[in-house]
Amino acid sequence: MPDFTAADVKRLRDATGAGMMDCKKALTEADGDYDKAIEFLRIKGAKDVGKRLERSTTNGLVVSRENVLLELDCETDFVAKNKDFSALAERLLDVVLTAKPADVPALLATDVDGQTVAELMESESARIGEKLVLSRFAVFEGQTATYLHKRATDLPPAIGVAVQYSAGTADAARSLAMHIAAARPRYLTREEVPAETVETERRVAEQTAKEEGKPEQAITKIVEGRVNAYYKDFVLLEQPSIVEPKRTVKQVIADAGLTVDRFVRFEVGQL
Missing domain, CATH: 3.30.479.20 (Elongation factor Ts, dimerisation domain)
Structure with a gap:
């Protein structure tokens, strides 16, 4: 049995908003590894997991x-x-x-x-x-x-x-x-995004596309689109301006x- 506790399940649930059973399954699939469990939930379609991870009650x-x-x-x-x-x-x-x-x-x-x-x-x-x-x-x-x-x-x-x-x-x-x-x-710029972060986004996007049954020939384009969407979410100069949403901050x-x-x-x- 994977080594994780009820506290680990709660932590994952609080961070992602996924259901308790989904969190247990994710931790089981990931052999108790928290980061891999998050990746598993993202691939399986847990909504806004990446953004929810930014929040806490401190x-x-x-x-x-x-x-x-x-x-x-x-x-x-x-x-x-x-x-x-x-x-x-x-x-x-x-x-x-x-x-x-x-x-x-x-x-x-x-x-x-x-x-x-x-x-x-x-x-x-x-x-x-x-x-x-x-x-x-x-x-x-x-x-x-x-x-x-x-x-x-x-x-x-x-x-x-x-x-x-x-x-x-x-x-x-x-x-x-x-x-x-x-x-x-x-x-500030996409060049500041760590290489391992980009690689994780690519891996999650590819596995998600496969889970969704997308055609093999379309996966490369889908992955690039989702990585670019990550940049638009988290790179300042590429975000849509809150003041002028049709234009970028840059x-x-x-x-x-x-x-x-x-x-x-x-x-x-x-x-």
Whole structure:
């Protein structure tokens, strides 16, 4: 028997939206391998699996100041809107701006008021009564537009976007940041998409076409079409513009004279 537990089934079900029996079958077929089980469900037609994988129920907030974006997570929305929790996030921004750590481990090891940031997090976690996680941060150089989005009016921002640009206006860059918040791109250009990700999309598309009984001579074209559809979903410059849906983001920002160097999008609960 494949080695997986009820918790594995629940994790797969939560991630994909597939039925419990379908998840059990997928894990069985995949010998308990989570990633292979997801691929199996995609081939078998589980709808929007790739997009559902982006979602989670984790709580927290995203804060921004002076070209720095930072995500701090907690367990409940009650704590997420707590003033002490927000103050901790702002304090962490101060440390990033002052110490300029290279990554999260370096930030956690940074001294602040006689203790490390990791120790500060532990003490605040004990005081607030929930597990707190410093998820990630990003620091941008040069011209940067930021946008923070709230999922609900009574909660702090849960989505944050920073766009670094070298030509164009601040208004155009902020408009693009708002598009990124809503459209969830993962990459700026298709060249940034990892080769293994493209290969997985090709394999899933080919197996899906065969499962659907498509003619052998049509499969190559079908695979290319579905890979291109992946690019349109997740590559920023190839996405349809939310402002002008009949045009791509690349076309819209070209007309605006905007040159994008890089971007990040943080959403609480989404890696």
